[in-house]
Amino acid sequence: MGVDLAVTGATGRMGRAVLDAASDREDVSVAFAVARDASDREDARDLDAVPVEPARDLDRLLAERDPDALVDFTGPASSVEYVAAAAEAGVASVVGTTGFDDEGEQALRESAERAPVLKAANFGRGVHALVSAVESAVADLPGYDVEVTETHHNRKRDAPSGTAKTILETVEDARPDDPERVHGREGEAPRAAGEVGVHARRAGSITGEHEVLLAGNHEEVRLTHRAEDRGVFAEGALDAAVWLAGRDPGRYEFADAVSADAEATDERDATDERGGSDR
Template sequence: MTVRLAVTGATGRMGRELIAEAADRDDVSVVLAVNRDPDVEAVDGVAVEDAADFGDLLAAREAEAVVDFTGPESSVAYVEAAADAGVPAVVGTTGFDDGQLDALREASEAVPVLKAANFARGVQALLDVVGDAVANLPGYDVELVETHHNAKRDAPSGTAKSILREVEDARGVGDDRRVHGREGEAPREDGDIGVHALRAGDVTGEHEVLVAGNHEEVRLTHRAESRGVFAAGAVDAAAWLSQQESGWYDFGDVLEGPQ
């Protein structure tokens, strides 16, 4: 079975990666690619069409899953259109505010919606172990450093926030213990969780958790060397989601399900 995909933001970095990933696979095909400013006619042989017609095109092309890596506002609009058309949606966009997240969750009442900050299998493995590492080292200091390309808008990254939630759950604390960078007179207090966001060059994505104390340190690091890693995971997620019931999912559900 070949799953029919619709890709939004087709001319962007991730849109291009998604189209390239799908072209190398037999289980999916891109039947629709849209962009809000369609100044590029095609990407890897796939025609790029006007996002203003997205809802009608979803039905006309019989898309079975939407994959979106655009921006918070446009992502909500795409997912709402997908819900109206009865098409599942995979969302890799980050930086949503509470109202926008509520809109995505509302859409998941009509169709399956899978939202993830990161589609790398290695990041999921990191999320699975970081809480245990922190819990097993009570009293140790925790710092998180994440690095991305200079065009990334949100900071900390969505992946960093997912990691921080695992750390906070393990420590039984809230996000009020986060300390974002330091400047001037800023001594570390017990229980602080340091957060540092670096933006430079064309770095795809790197996250490192440092747990230090008692004259020792543990470092847990994930480094993505290509956006193709995220595209492969997102396409896996879309193929899987096309077979699910309406509801709210994350990438961990894909990895736990039948492959």
Template sequence: MTVRLAITGATGRMGRELIAEAAGRDDAEVSLAVNRDPGVESVDGVAVHPAADLASLLAEREPSVVVDFTGPESSVEYVAAAAEAGVPAVVGTTGFSDEQLDALRAASEEIPVLKAANFARGVQALLDVVGDAVANLPGYDVELVETHHNAKRDAPSGTAKSILREIEDARGVDDDRRVHGRQGEAPREDGDIGVHALRAGDVTGEHEVLVAGNSEEVRLTHRAESRGVFAAGAVDAAAWLSQQELGWYDFGDVLEGPR
């Protein structure tokens, strides 16, 4: 089966990666591509239409899945349009407010919605083990450092927040134990979880968890060498989601196999 993709933000970093990924696969094709900013008519031979036309294009082209890596405000609009058209949606956008997340969840009552902060299989593996590492080392200090390119807007990254939730669940604490950076006289308190966001150059993405104590340390690191890894995962997610019933999903559901 070939999954037919509707790609939003087609001229952005991830939009271009998604178009390139689909072009190299036998199980995916781009049904339509839209972009909010005018000026680019095509990407790698794929016509780019105005984002304002998304609703009519969804009705006309009948794609299998909308794939969105844009921004929180536009993402909510695009998923609402997908829900209206009855088209499943894969969302890789991060930085949502609670209200915006509620809007996405509301859409999942009408269509399948898969929301993930990261579509790298290695990150999912990290999420699967980080809680055990922290739980097995009670009393050890925990620090998280994430690094991204200088154009990334949200901090900490959505992936970092996912990792933090795993750590907090393992420790049985709330997010009020997070300490974002340190300045001046800032001694570490027992149970603090340090969080540090670096933004520089064109770094694709790196996350490292440091667990240290008792004269030893454990480091769990994931480094993405290319955005292509995220595009591949997102297309895998789209193919999987196209076969699901309405509801709310994450990338871990894809890797667990068919339901």
């Protein structure tokens, strides 16, 4: 049986992408979708054959439709509210919202005590691979200068992006000297030893690009991920929802779902090889 989903922020860019991706999959179905800008129920917009209902009805819809998981790409304040409502109903939450402050992060942790919550700054599998590559490269190239640059569309609110922050945390974990983050440069700004440059660009409708530059010893290494469509993130969020539904309360990471999928693939491949050797 497929996983029944509740989708918040359904009229936003990512909400639409999640609904579009769900419509093409057999392992998920949309129980309902909500948005703050939806009109009253009788006038609710129809988005890809899914009625978009007012977000104020979320508690009632969770009780009546009983979804397996909620997928949220909205804003920090609304996300905290939606995840809390889902947790109260015993529904798992997959959160792609970024920009939480300490209070918001604490609220998500409290919700995770009642229901499973998986939060990720980026649901692209390629970004997961990028972070792993960055960890290895930084460890293998001690002393090399590191610069992190991210580029997104001109409507993105938080800077640097959540993915860039994850990359920066990875760099800092790999370097015991606790490098200093320097956001942009202006005027006389020679590079200090141990700093990590951080640059955020906002332009046009760019979906998302992250580059990590390591330079030293008369050479440079560039690690780049470029997302060409929001469907990449929507598909990853749906994969996470399928994996998360039915799990015990707690805080989970997208890496958990990716690793589990990789292990399952390895097991299938091993089974196929054993079957082939018997024929």
